[in-house]
Amino acid sequence: MLRTIFFCVAALSTFTTAVWAELNCTAVPISLAVANSTLSSGVKRRGVAVTLGTPPQKFSLTVAATYNNTYFQEGPVTKENCPMDADTPAARCITLKGGVFDRDASFTWLPQTKQSFRGSSQDFNTVLDTFDRGQEVLSTSEFNLTNYPVGLLSKYTGDAAAHGMLGLSLNSTLLETLVAEGKISSNSWALDYGWSGYDSTWVDGALTLGGYDKSRFQGDLYPQDFSIQSNGQVDQECALKVTIESMVMTNSSGSVDLLPGGKSEAKLACVTPNYPLITLPGTMFDIFNQNMNGKYSDDKRSVGAFYLWGFVDSGTPYALCFQFI
Numbered sequence: 185m186l187r188t189i190f191f192c193v194a195a196l197s198t199f200t201t202a203v204w205a206e207l208n209c210t211a212v213p214i215s216l217a218v219a220n221s222t223l224s225s226g227v228k229r230r231g232v233a234v235t236l237g238t239p240p241q242k243f244s245l246t247v248a249a250t251y252n253n254t255y256f257q258e259g260p261v262t263k264e265n266c267p268m269d270a271d272t273p274a275a276r277c278i279t280l281k282g283g284v285f286d287r288d289a290s291f292t293w294l295p296q297t298k299q300s301f302r303g304s305s306q307d308f309n310t311v312l313d314t315f316d317r318g319q320e321v322l323s324t325s326e327f328n329l330t331n332y333p334v335g336l337l338s339k340y341t342g343d344a345a346a347h348g349m350l351g352l353s354l355n356s357t358l359l360e361t362l363v364a365e366g367k368i369s370s371n372s373w374a375l376d377y378g379w380s381g382y383d384s385t386w387v388d389g390a391l392t393l394g395g396y397d398k399s400r401f402q403g404d405l406y407p408q409d410f411s412i413q414s415n416g417q418v419d420q421e422c423a424l425k426v427t428i429e430s431m432v433m434t435n436s437s438g439s440v441d442l443l444p445g446g447k448s449e450a451k452l453a454c455v456t457p458n459y460p461l462i463t464l465p466g467t468m469f470d471i472f473n474q475n476m477n478g479k480y481s482d483d484k485r486s487v488g489a490f491y492l493w494g495f496v497d498s499g500t501p502y503a504l505c506f507q508f509i
């Protein structure tokens with residue numbers, strides 16, 4: 185269960201640039217709900233609802249900080265592009281992928297070559313291997329884009345991050361397209377994931393494009409650039425880094441801090457909204473598990489409704505890994 189708000193100014197903008205959209209009302213920021221939407225399988229999934237193609241096919245996308253393009257899983261569901269077996273029937277694969285796109289069922293699909301593609305060509309490098317390119321009609325509750333460049337994940341990979349996502353990195357095709365069409369004023373975005381979790385009252389989040397929503401955070405805004413590697417590229421593994429000094433877990437008999445040492449034990453955490461697994465360093469997992477009365481002692485992996493964006497803890501193997509869906 186997590187309520188996280190992250191504001192991200194693409195490129196090396198200053199704080200002044202970040203609030204510019206607020207001062208200039210010619211194109212106000214766009215807000216898209218981060219909420220449950222129903223996929224073609226009839227299953228609900230939390231994410232940003234978009235449709236692709238004509239007639240429209242339904243998707244629920246995550247937000248990715250290390251990709252520029254907008255990606256969809258290629259469909260229809262087959263053994264090649266979805267892991268269809270007894271554990272993962274088609275409906276589950278469709279949910280995991282945030283929907284699968286059937287290009288043959290759309291009459292507005294325009295295939296593109298690597299050369300003619302107007303999106304980013306270098307996006308995929310080591311993380312996800314291949315993608316096909318095309319142009320399609322992309323719609324949300326707030327805008328319609330025609331001839332919008334999208335990537336299709338043409339092969340199944342076991343990577344948990346390989347699913348439909350809105351790439352909002354430095355040269356995001358979505359942000360650049362919206363700015364070019366005058367629909368937003370700046371290449372910036374903010375994400376409030378909302379609140380989700382087992383038995384709790386869900387609160388919808390919001391993805392704000394071209395600015396941020398003041399009502400969705402408390403305190404002062406802290407602008408932060410993407411993490412850049414020495415070669416000038418955005419850090420593919422972790423573009424958005426935060427330091428966590430305290431993480432309070434509450435069970436029915438009390439509360440405990442998973443980082444009892446406070447500042448002296450501060451951990452670097454990675455904000456990767458497109459990676460749907462929780463991972464915690466071993467020491468934190470052990471305290472967590474004590475408060476769960478040792479429930480996860482076996483393989484330290486379980487499936488349950490608990491969610492946190494991936495932690496980075498160099499040297500320590502992932503100790504806890506809950507699957508979100």
Ligand SMILES: *[C@@H]1O[C@H](CO)[C@@H](O)[C@H](O)[C@H]1NC(C)=O
Pocket residue numbers: 194195196354355
């Ligand atoms: C990508 O973004 C950077 C930073 O804003 C900019 O300098 C560069 O020209 C962009 N690249 C492309 C291909 O648009």
Ligand SMILES: *[C@@H]1O[C@H](CO)[C@@H](O)[C@H](O)[C@H]1NC(C)=O
Pocket residue numbers: 207208209210
């Ligand atoms: C607002 O944006 C428009 C269009 O980009 C620009 O022409 C105008 O000068 C801006 N106004 C202010 C006050 O920044």
Ligand SMILES: *[C@@H]1O[C@H](CO)[C@@H](O)[C@H](O)[C@H]1NC(C)=O
Pocket residue numbers: 323324325326327328
């Ligand atoms: C997008 O296009 C559809 C179909 O033409 C239309 O019904 C809808 O109002 C449009 N949405 C926006 C936000 O312009």
Ligand SMILES: *[C@@H]1O[C@H](CO)[C@@H](O)[C@H](O)[C@H]1NC(C)=O
Pocket residue numbers: 220228229386387
């Ligand atoms: C969203 O969907 C999940 C899974 O179907 C469900 O558990 C949850 O209650 C739903 N939340 C809302 C607010 O509809």
Ligand SMILES: *[C@@H]1O[C@H](CO)[C@@H](O)[C@H](O)[C@H]1NC(C)=O
Pocket residue numbers: 249250251252304305306307353354355416417418419420
């Ligand atoms: C696309 O995104 C990556 C990773 O965030 C970045 O390093 C790269 O420069 C971008 N590609 C282009 C063509 O702008």
Ligand SMILES: *[C@@H]1O[C@H](CO)[C@@H](O)[C@H](O)[C@H]1NC(C)=O
Pocket residue numbers: 435436437438440474475476477
């Ligand atoms: C809550 O955690 C404490 C340890 O911190 C444990 O003794 C207690 O049994 C836990 N309660 C439940 C209901 O799991």
